[in-house]
Amino acid sequence: EAAVTQSPRNKVTVTGGNVTLSCRQTNSHNYMYWYRQDTGHGLRLIHYSYGAGNLQIGDVPDGYKATRTTQEDFFLLLELASPSQTSLYFCASSDGGGSYEQYFGPGTRLTVL
């Protein structure tokens, strides 16, 4: 089964702090995604990528940067964290084939005080 790992699993920072969330997939998938999950909103797409060096903007990109350094690694950067970014963050990968099935990591819970 497809494997997606995320680190850290939990993170607490202060307003204005810098945070980097990491994601690695070992499935040789082309597509990788960053979502945030908030009650009442479901999964909202922040950024995604279809290969190393590529970046596509999702639906809620403000305040977030992302970088895809290799096919395996996708990072989400919060350079000036705000309390509104307190959320549960998921990374996912997909081969981008006809089905678009996505495989999710275990999530990172971020708290911005």
Added chain:
Amino acid sequence: QQKVQQSPESLSVPEGGMASLNCTSSDRNFQYFWWYRQHSGEGPKALMSIFSDGDKKEGRFTAHLNKASLHVSLHIRDSQPSDSALYFCAAKGGSALGRLHFGAGTQLIVIP
């Protein structure tokens, strides 16, 4: 505004009962649908996909798609406590390749 709407927001059914979840798309470009399930403390996991009009059955789970009305449903028969989870509907389509559009989810509680 979310392009994929789910109802109800939460649903409680007795063990052994039938659970019915609904999903509607507001974008006629969304023609292909997924159901994902998320247990507490875990990431979402794909449950089943449906791309053609009609029913698709996988064990106790049956998905139904009506492309004309852009409505998809998920029916779980003989519900088990282990089915208690958050269920997402996701739609594929439109001009953005490689992405799915997720609904807000339905929280299913199966009461023993």
